[in-house]
Amino acid sequence: MPGNRKLTVVASLAGIVALAGAAWYANRTPPAAPVATAQGNAATVVETAEVRRVAMADEAAALGTLRSNESVVLRPEVAGRIKAILFREGTPVKRGAVLVELDAAVQRAELQQARASLDLAESNFRRTEDLFARRFVSQSARDESASRLEVARAAVALADARLRRMLLVAPFDGVVGIRQVSVGDFVKDGDALVNLEDISVLKVDFRLPETLLPRLRVGQALEVGSDSLPGERFAAQVDAIDPLVDAQGRAVLIRASLDNPEGRLRPGMFARVRLILEERPEVAVVPEEALVPSPGDTQYVFRVVGERAERVAIRTGVRRDALVEVLEGLAPGDRVVTAGQLKLRDGAAVRVVPGAAGG
The missing domain is CATH 1.10.287.470 (Helix hairpin bin)
Known part of the structure; x- marks a missing residue:
């Protein structure tokens, strides 16, 4: 038993000596150095994108309603009994075709x-x-x-x-709607029998603020979209501008037309309108993610100069397709931070790595 105690004490002393030696060796080894710039400050890893010039249209967006190019509800001019109905509901008819015949x-x-x-x-x-x-x-x-x-x-x-007058004929080419009467019905003058719609061409009515009135003109190009056909755009052009400005909303009514040969759009549908006011071939832009959130109206970005980030105030214009127009503060060819800017301050050291934004 005394011999076992001596062995235990010796083993314990050997373990203590080994731990002390390991600690001493660790204290002698210098720690790994952090990434540093030439000035010795730690650099923040960032992604950047170049300020570039692109073609961008100056535009105005609005909501509108699609309408038939021509629309009429056929009504008899005299009272009488319906002798024949000569059309199928929802089918196209030609101008001059007899649709309803009264007993004559x-x-x-x-x-x-x-x-x-x-x-x-x-x-x-x-x-x-x-x-x-x-x-x-x-x-x-x-x-x-x-x-x-x-x-x-x-x-x-x-x-x-x-x-x-006992014959009701189509006044124009179009598609007949759902009839409200049957053969043998007695109708009075003015009763609604059926609607006729010309949908080969559609009109779209929308309103824009009166401040845009000097920039509006007949013939301007625009795009029309519908929530019923997501992702699709239809070309249209301005046909008329109402001379009267709405006194309550301070807006002007505009009517445009668009071809609809396949009948995919229908009257009464909701429309999203994009009116092109001016085509600009060269506009300086940066990605939206380059903007630094800040209180107030001033917008900021971090511009990379050498290995440093500069906080720059810029004046922005229109935004489209995740791009922001830069009116003042940057020049084409400048590089701005698009990822990692939340960790930056003015003058901070940066290390640029490739990223999705074009670094």
């Missing part, structure tokens, strides 16, 4: 009667002309016969017009 038996009889009276008046006039040429009748008798002929002709024209 009375009107046809009136036209036949008027034509018979016209035949008699023409026969009497020819006979009177012959007698007048042989001086058997007076000038007044000839004039009276001619007047009766003109009255007969007018009666035929009137009866024919009344007959034609």
Whole structure:
């Protein structure tokens, strides 16, 4: 037993000596040096992008509504009973096509009667002309016969017009909607029968602030999008500018038109409008992520000069496609920090690494 205690004590002393030696060796070894610049300050790792020039359009955005190029609700001018419906709902029709026919038996009889009276008046006039040429009748008798002929002709024209009013025809090429009546229905004058829409061309109405009025003109190009067709854009152009400015909203109403040959857009749909005010071929831009959040209206970025970051105040313009226009403060070719700027301060040392922003 005494021998075991001596071995335990010796082993403990050896362990203590080993630990003390390891500690002494560790204290002798210098620690690893941090990344430093030539001036000896630790550098912050950042990503950068170059200030570059791109083509950018000066534009205005608005919300609008699509409308038919032409739209009408067919209504009869006279009361009558529907004899025939000559169209299929939701199908295209040509201008002049008969869509609804009312019972016109009375009107046809009136036209036949008027034509018979016209035949008699023409026969009497020819006979009177012959007698007048042989001086058997007076000038007044000839004039009276001619007047009766003109009255007969007018009666035929009137009866024919009344007959034609019993037919409802398409006033333009378009697509008929959903009818509200059936064959045999008795309709009054002015009752709505069916709508007709010309959707080969669509109109889009939207409003812009009155401050843009001096920059608006007929013929300007614009793009129209719809939430129903995400990601698609349709070319359009300004057709008219309302001369009256809305006194409440201080906005001006603008109407544009766009081709819709496939009928993918429909009247009444919500539209997002992008009006191009001016095309600018060279605009200095930086990525949006280069902007440093700061209170107030002033915008800042960090510009890399050598191995240092400079905090620069800039004046910005329009923003589009994750790019920001730079009006003042930077020049093309400058490099700005796009990642890591939250750890920077003015004059801080930086080490640039490649990144998605173009470092």
